[in-house]
Amino acid sequence: MTKEKFLWGSATAAYQCEGAWDINGKGINIWDEFCHSDKNKTGITGDVSCDFYHHFKEDIKMMAEGGQNTYRFSISWSRIVPKEDRIVNEAGLKFYDEVLNELEKYNIVPNVTLVHYDLPDYIGHKGGWCYEGISDEFAYYASVVFKHFKNRIPLYVTINEPTHNAFCNYMVGNYPPNEFNMQHLCECAYNMMVCNAKAIREFRKCNLTSQIGIVHASCLAEARFDTPEYKEAVKYGNMFNNDWVLDPAIKGFYEKELIEKVRKSGIDLSFMKQEDLAVMKENTIDFLGQNAYSRLLVKPYEKGETCATVNNAGNNDGTERAAKEGKTVKGWFESDTDPNIPLNPWGREIYPKCIYNTLLNRKEKYGDIPIYITENGHGAYDIADDQGYVEDDDRINFINNFLAYILKAKEEGVNVKGYYVWSTMDLYSWINGYKKRYGLVRVDYEDGNLKRIPKKSYYWYKKFIEEHKDV
Template sequence: MKKEDFLWGSATAAYQCEGAWNEGGKGESNWDAFVHDPDKNPKGITGDVANDFYHRYKEDIELLAKGNQNTFRFSLSWSRIIPSSNWQINPQGVAFYRSVLEECRKHGIAANVTLLHYDIPQWIEAEGGYLNDQFPAYFARYAGMVFDLFGDSIPYYVTINEITHNANCAYLQGKYPPNHHSVQELCHVGYNLVIAHARAVAEFRKRKLNSKIGIVHTTNTVQTLLDTEEYRIARHRGDLFKNLWVTDPAILGHFPEDLPGLLEEAGIDLSFVKAEDLKLLSENTIDFLGQNCYTRTLVKPYVSGETNYYRDYEGKGEVLERLVVKNWFESDYDFSLPRDEWGREIYHKTVYDMLKGIQKRYGDIPVFITENGCALYDEVDENGEIRDDKRIDFMKNVFHWMLKAREEGCNVIGYYAWSNVDVYSWINGYKKRYGLVYVDFDHDLKRIPKKSWFWYRDFIAHSDRD
């Protein structure tokens, strides 16, 4: 596989890496406000500094290049570009991102840039955030400004990262700002985000750029342990909840046909749906799909409980990831498979199942694996090294299945490890590490490439020779 035929890289996100939360003319984001509120963030762990990418981006991009990576996925901070409700552009923020893009170009690294990765300006949050029906218009205006500022200097644009996960954590589990728990609001927010995405694509198309535009979805291939009628119904409804309400509109231009009826049966008020929005969806589909792929979703028929999402943020191995959607499905478990310290099933073949499923439903659409990784408690040993062999084993297995799918005709065109260096892992803080490069958060944020970084470097070099 020639290097130019496939993009090998790693990824990060603005709030998780940049730091400099109140520097360079940046405005306050919803995450800044959340982490600085002791009632909502009692541990007091913030992304105020994170790994300080804002000041150390040249070092981090040089590490990408030395690691043979030819692409870098990162996000823009909306509040760094447009700090306040007057919609005035912050020249310092624009200059920073232009410098990042120039550093990528200097090293032959293709930029894959996300417009929204969880953080929005706090002034928008104060107006109702994603729940405000003006949000799609706000996002389209912001997106248009970004397209005008950066144009074709960004080859790959992503509108929104992980609509499903962001909405679930913010409006179902209530662990992300604004910390709500409402199934009605969850559905309304999800709709607004899908429409916001389509409006941004429309702005992109108006400018007739040579770049490509897509969306990043957190894929969860939905599977069952049994194949009965009841389990097949649970699997389909799991697929609707986890995937299809985002990917069908983005790729096919419409919501799944049976979704509105099922939502109304569940008591959801769909009065927020507008005919003009549905027309917009049909006219603004994507060029590529980004898939954040970590594990599958195993479901069984619903038994009991209210709709909710359960995760282990402490990393003690005491809570299994669990999702309940009342009268639709609930999580099932295969206890023959290993789990990480945060209760997540380790199932490498999910990347193959996911790619084959996309091929079957959506045909030949280009797909990036925009995130994939392994969370560990990494530590520096007596030799000053980080021997993260579990991460290497994880990547070996994932690559086997990903490349098998590619050989079988799946149009996967790139892979991004999560993450390029250790980052702030949202409310998990800093102990949950995904990076290929270790960050010593206690000693001047020193960067130390892990064993996995060297392995990935050599893997890419070998793939280029084949």
């Protein structure tokens, strides 16, 4: 029996890299609207970004030359079904066909996400993730994608990071629709999981040999102390950040304790329907995409209203450190701080062991489910030399330390099947704009041709892949 090859790659997302925001039949999405509105205080948009739409052949060739054998990207829903009339935009399908052609040319495995934050405007106008009809609209869009691309895409992902998406939409309010509304957060969270299940139902109808999964943002909740109070905080931290995605996605149902905790927190759960729960039960994922940036360190709830701070620096130029990233959920838990763990400039802990602890927990709780590390990376204010070259040793150290723990978990029996650096090249980092860079490849935004210059980390990663291709 031939050993299945480990997938080594990198990742991007449609709105963050494609550009070409209004050409070839593409519809408007909620990020186009937000970026062009008064709500966008920076004036920075993803209208062009690194223009992957016109540079994809160059970018994919660079992936191949860097030893990468897989690429995770997302499809823009509004490029495929641009309007509420459900008429399919053939030019949108053609673009992604061309991307797949290029990937096949270099034997690079595509791992493709259906929605990565960028809902179409006609969904946003009806309430976005809180729109009662979103799951049927999403199922239709998903079916178009499955029927067209079929097994050309061996790994499909329904939704990217439901937790982070929901929190930014309705708890922090820094992503559209820019609200603080915990009732809406719960409706959004529920609808995301109905969307996931209905998309999987459409996928199963196609009888493909491909697999389908979901990409999850949060790592395991942890605490500094092993007391009953701290253990309870960990339990509630996992309920709030992990269980409402992983339980229905993998097991097909929500635990009763979670439902009761939400209800006792004052949330009206009348939006939950038995027919939705039945679809969830019958349509679970084949694999889990686990993103890995930082741990979730919690302590018992003491006081204060529900609030959250995410990794967005105030002045976006590196001269001001952001507040410590974290959240307070009234009656559930609070984020804790460990003075011994360093923070990045965006207030996020640098704690590589969190992915090892998370992977072992996933296996313990959910068995031998295949897991791909679908994002792992280090945002930095990169400084280039006169030739545009970046010596990003901090990024190399960050990734190397995480990889050591990922491979350790794999050696200990966790079914880890692939790894993706975020990100393939520098791109639009949501409301952080372009100063916060994650790429293995630098994009010179001042250059008229958006010149690509591989960073030190690109060459380091190439060597790492060569040395670990048989893991």
